[in-house]
Amino acid sequence: MYSSERVFILGGNLIAKGIPVILYARQSEEVKASFENNSFVNAIQGDYKDIIPLKEGLKGHTRLFLLIADVYNMIPLKKTIAAWVYDAASIGVKHYESEQAIYHLPNCGAFVALRPDRFMSNIFLYDGLQSSNDIIFDTVDADKLQGRVSPNDIGAVATVALSEDIEKHGDLVYEHISDVATSTQRAAYLSRILVREIKYKQINSLEKYEIFMNIAHFNHPFAYCLSTALVSYDVRNPTITDVIHVLLRRKPETLEKYLEDNKHLFK
Known part of the structure; x- marks a missing residue:
């Protein structure tokens, strides 16, 4: 089974469901070595200090699993990356535009929040x-x-949210x-x-x-x-x-x- 969805992902994977993913990694060669026999996995090399490689890589993707390990720069990093995602996503922008009169937030698509203990x-x-x-x-x-x-458990829930219909999960918050x-x-x-x-x-x-x-x-x-x-x-x-x-x-x-x-x- 092959899915037409393209998911840009920071942490975790959707390989088991046959969804192509791109991993943003410090060492892209290590990713290639780890998944050398899997055509669903590709990598873009970069880190938190310079996230410009992300901007081009995000184009054409439908969903992003955003996990930031940098506690001190988390807010500006997530804000910047999320803005790029909503600008680049082929579905996210269309989904927002139909609800623009309600949300009044430019370029905002669906946002599913995972809140673990x-x-x-x-x-x-x-x-x-x-x-x-x-x-x-x-x-x-x-x-x-x-x-x-x-x-x-939380990885499995993220996979469900990333692989099922966007409209199903909408802007839900899932506490764990x-x-x-x-x-x-x-x-x-x-x-x-x-x-x-x-x-x-x-x-x-x-x-x-x-x-x-x-x-x-x-x-x-x-x-x-x-x-x-x-x-x-x-x-x-x-x-x-x-x-x-x-x-x-x-x-x-x-x-x-x-x-x-x-x-x-x-x-």
């Missing part, structure tokens, strides 16, 4: 800092529930929580998977900040945001969201299964 994959970094000492840490109570999203677990449960999962006892240690925000600054080598804003309470976000009652079940027709991936499948990433 904590990524399960962050555990390999944050818990991995201390798991070699058989300890994991955080600032929350041991029995406080925390929501997490599986990268596999794949599983909820306490720090005690997380330690129990790791203990079973790693076949050794892992204990949870509650620390204060300053201790967590210093760990990130000294061990993970984060800069101040990043370490501060990760270490302090998010007062504008209600973390008291995390709930598994319905988006994965509805769009993918399956239950979300659990934290325990995700850790089990990726235990090789722990050293």
Whole structure:
């Protein structure tokens, strides 16, 4: 099966659905080597410092999966790239023009927002800092529930939104929580998977900040945001969201299964 859609994508892929994609990568040769036998994959070389190569590459594409890892330049980068996308897209502009009287926003097409909770994959970094000492840490109570999203789940949802009719998803916001677990449960999962006892240690925000600054080598804003309470976000009652079940027709991936499948990433 071959799709006529062309998707310019930053992170993730749609290869399994037979949709040609272009990857924006720092090393285009590495992309070619990784997908040398797949005619659906092409690459444009570039980085965040100079995104001009994107502008020409975006022409003729119908959809973009925009994922920016640069926290400090995220707003100007997304704004610039999104403007290019709406100017270049063959469907996006037409879709907007029919609704121009309502939106009053020039060159604005459909915008689907994915809003994940904590990524399960962050555990390999944050818990991995201390798991070699058989300890994991955080600032929350041991029995406080925390929501997490599986990268596999959110990637699958992104693929659905990028491959189905644009009108179906429109400007929807999909919130993501794949599983909820306490720090005690997380330690129990790791203990079973790693076949050794892992204990949870509650620390204060300053201790967590210093760990990130000294061990993970984060800069101040990043370490501060990760270490302090998010007062504008209600973390008291995390709930598994319905988006994965509805769009993918399956239950979300659990934290325990995700850790089990990726235990090789722990050293």
